[in-house]
Amino acid sequence: MSLDSLTYVREAPEPAEAPPMLSRGGLAWVHTNLFSSIGSSLVTIGCVALVAYMLPQLVVWATTHAIWSASDGAACRQYQDGACWAFVIAKWDYLRFGSYPVAERWRVDVVEAVGALLIVWLLWTNAPRRAWGALLLFVVYPILALILLRGSSLFGLPIVDTLLWGGIFVSLLTAVVGIVFSLPLGVLLALGRRSPLPVVRMASVLFIEFVRGVPFITILFMANNLLPVFLPEAWAPDRLLRPLAGIVLFSAAYMAEEVRGGLQSLGKGQYEAAKALGLNYPRMMALIILPQALTLVIPGIVNNFVGLFMDTTLISVVGVTDFLEAMNNAIKDPVWAGPTIMVTGYVFAGIFYFCFCYGMTRYSAHVERILAKGRK
Amino acid sequence: MSGSSVSADGGAAAIRFTGVHKWYGSFHVLRNITLVVEPGERIVVCGPSGSGKSTLIRCVNRLEKHQRGSIVVDGVELTDDIKRIDEVRREVGMVFQNFNLFPHLTILENCTLAPIWVRKMPKHVAEELATRLLTRVKILDQAHKYPSQLSGGQQQRAAIARALCMTPKIMLFDEPTSSLDPEMVKEVLDTMTALAQEGMTMIVVTHEMGFARQVADRIVFMDMGEIVEVNAPLPFFDHPQHERTKLFLSQILH
Numbered sequence: 354m355s356l357d358s359l360t361y362v363r364e365a366p367e368p369a370e371a372p373p374m375l376s377r378g379g380l381a382w383v384h385t386n387l388f389s390s391i392g393s394s395l396v397t398i399g400c401v402a403l404v405a406y407m408l409p410q411l412v413v414w415a416t417t418h419a420i421w422s423a424s425d426g427a428a429c430r431q432y433q434d435g436a437c438w439a440f441v442i443a444k445w446d447y448l449r450f451g452s453y454p455v456a457e458r459w460r461v462d463v464v465e466a467v468g469a470l471l472i473v474w475l476l477w478t479n480a481p482r483r484a485w486g487a488l489l490l491f492v493v494y495p496i497l498a499l500i501l502l503r504g505s506s507l508f509g510l511p512i513v514d515t516l517l518w519g520g521i522f523v524s525l526l527t528a529v530v531g532i533v534f535s536l537p538l539g540v541l542l543a544l545g546r547r548s549p550l551p552v553v554r555m556a557s558v559l560f561i562e563f564v565r566g567v568p569f570i571t572i573l574f575m576a577n578n579l580l581p582v583f584l585p586e587a588w589a590p591d592r593l594l595r596p597l598a599g600i601v602l603f604s605a606a607y608m609a610e611e612v613r614g615g616l617q618s619l620g621k622g623q624y625e626a627a628k629a630l631g632l633n634y635p636r637m638m639a640l641i642i643l644p645q646a647l648t649l650v651i652p653g654i655v656n657n658f659v660g661l662f663m664d665t666t667l668i669s670v671v672g673v674t675d676f677l678e679a680m681n682n683a684i685k686d687p688v689w690a691g692p693t694i695m696v697t698g699y700v701f702a703g704i705f706y707f708c709f710c711y712g713m714t715r716y717s718a719h720v721e722r723i724l725a726k727g728r729k
Numbered sequence: 730m731s732g733s734s735v736s737a738d739g740g741a742a743a744i745r746f747t748g749v750h751k752w753y754g755s756f757h758v759l760r761n762i763t764l765v766v767e768p769g770e771r772i773v774v775c776g777p778s779g780s781g782k783s784t785l786i787r788c789v790n791r792l793e794k795h796q797r798g799s800i801v802v803d804g805v806e807l808t809d810d811i812k813r814i815d816e817v818r819r820e821v822g823m824v825f826q827n828f829n830l831f832p833h834l835t836i837l838e839n840c841t842l843a844p845i846w847v848r849k850m851p852k853h854v855a856e857e858l859a860t861r862l863l864t865r866v867k868i869l870d871q872a873h874k875y876p877s878q879l880s881g882g883q884q885q886r887a888a889i890a891r892a893l894c895m896t897p898k899i900m901l902f903d904e905p906t907s908s909l910d911p912e913m914v915k916e917v918l919d920t921m922t923a924l925a926q927e928g929m930t931m932i933v934v935t936h937e938m939g940f941a942r943q944v945a946d947r948i949v950f951m952d953m954g955e956i957v958e959v960n961a962p963l964p965f966f967d968h969p970q971h972e973r974t975k976l977f978l979s980q981i982l983h
Binding site: 558621622624625626627628629630631632633636640641644645648 | 750776790792818819821822825827829831832833843844846847892895935940971
């Protein structure tokens with residue numbers, strides 16, 4: 354428009370044009386993100402150099418220089434510049450099952466396979482009939498798992514005492530039980546903390562603040578030593594059940610605070626709209642408030658799940674052989690003793706924990722993207 | 730329509746406020762409110778901000794609790810009894826200033842949720858009903874979108890449809906056009922006018938004096954928590970009686 358006139362009426366529309374070349378494409382991205390200044394260029398080059406120096410050594414250590422098969426530690430003691438995967442392979446059965454009787458290990462395999470199948474069914478967001486999957490996973494599966502793992506004279510399966518359980522399957526069992534029970538319990542505690550009934554509120558606050566104020570190991574020792582004291586002899590919970598209860602209660606307190614954050618971030622209007630439509634409290638919570646509140650705090654909830662999965666390694670302090678404890682035991686085997694055994698064992702354990710935790714965070718990001726479609 | 734606001738004749742009133750008081754802490758927000766709303770009557774409540782108009786209609790479905798006096802809605806007196814409150818809420822629809830649609834549900838799901846869970850309607854019946862009402866407010870083409878994908882005017886019309894899906898006897902509107910962009914006010918007011926012409930009992934808190942003049946049977950003017958003047962639109966606007974009414978009208982009608 355011309356500046357010398359004070360009034361103006363458009364005669365032709367201004368056409369929409371493509372942006373200039375420099376502001377799009379891969380080259381522009383590299384320029385603005387990696388080499389925008391001298392400092393940024395130095396950081397980029399430094400990081401690339403570091404990776405280029407370290408990565409090949411790590412790959413060579415883990416692959417070409419590694420010992421893949423051996424019947425004892427002699428070969429690994431001889432060649433020390435590579436990982437001793439032969440050790441992990443030889444100990445694989447012990448790492449998976451602990452001291453579970455060899456003849457009965459198929460039962461663990463079945464429980465793991467069925468569990469994995471059901472979990473994939475539930476986690477696959479487009480899967481058909483997920484309600485059936487949930488019913489199977491939360492009602493039928495625990496009964497099946499208990500009968501198979503523990504044994505039952507009714508079905509002719511010998512009883513396997515939980516003292517013998519160990520390894521990866523105990524770690525996974527602990528994590529799954531912790532995750533499945535701590536979230537609903539946490540939701541109840543969060544609702545209790547915001548309840549208008551003073552007794553319910555006080556009880557929830559007391560529980561949450563007590564558990565959050567105590568280290569996890571203390572909770573484990575208390576669950577292990579105090580539960581049998583309080584409960585009658587015949588009810589004395591199983592040696593594995595005690596730390597399981599401990600981990601559920603511990604995680605639930607943190608979950609409750611996460612959920613409370615979500616509840617508080619919802620406006621009063623959602624409650625009022627639900628009430629005005631005649632929804633009662635349980636329906637208002639289940640249909641309107643919790644779906645929104647839980648969606649908002651998915652990152653925090655998954656963070657708690659990841660923390661819980663890591664914390665399963667602590668149950669070894671009350672005498673349960675989880676995966677990491679099984680690895681510790683395996684490393685001590687004099688047949689395999691050698692300088693590379695410990696590194697190999699812990700690197701493998703690290704990869705194991707990383708895979709599960711990274712999987713959880715990726716999945717939660719996927720769910721967030723799906724749930725975000727409704728809001729912006 | 731049976732005349733004055735203080736009449737207490739018959740038991741058939743849609744809403745009957747008798748000597749209602751309410752306090753927020755020590756702030757006396759409703760002072761001795763007595764008002765009878767007949768079935769089919771369209772009441773517009775106006776007044777300066779903070780005069781208690783929103784609080785008044787929010788007492789009708791117990792989003793706010795009154796502390797003295799009585800409120801009888803469709804023959805049911807509001808007390809702490811949760812059953813009675815739910816009974817009243819099923820028959821009273823409400824439209825909010827900020828729409829308050831459920832953002833995690835589509836427009837159709839917003840509309841069918843309460844009929845399905847509160848009225849126990851089969852899903853397909855609820856969906857037919859919702860389709861009919863969304864057609865009536867002219868946003869059927871938005872039925873499968875989420876609230877955030879709609880304009881403000883469309884959201885408010887969806888909120889009206891959602892309330893109507895419960896087939897309420899009474900509709901409450903709490904400043905339904907106050908948070909809309911100016912070009913969207915008319916579509917919402919048109920929807921409300923159409924609803925009024927079908928004989929719905931309505932209480933509307935609004936600053937839209939054009940709507941009040943055209944649609945209301947009576948206008949209730951509130952100031953400082955009390956009812957100052959109640960009159961039919963024509964005398965209310967042309968010959969206001971009370972000084973505070975005159976002052977208010979001179980401030981809003983330029």
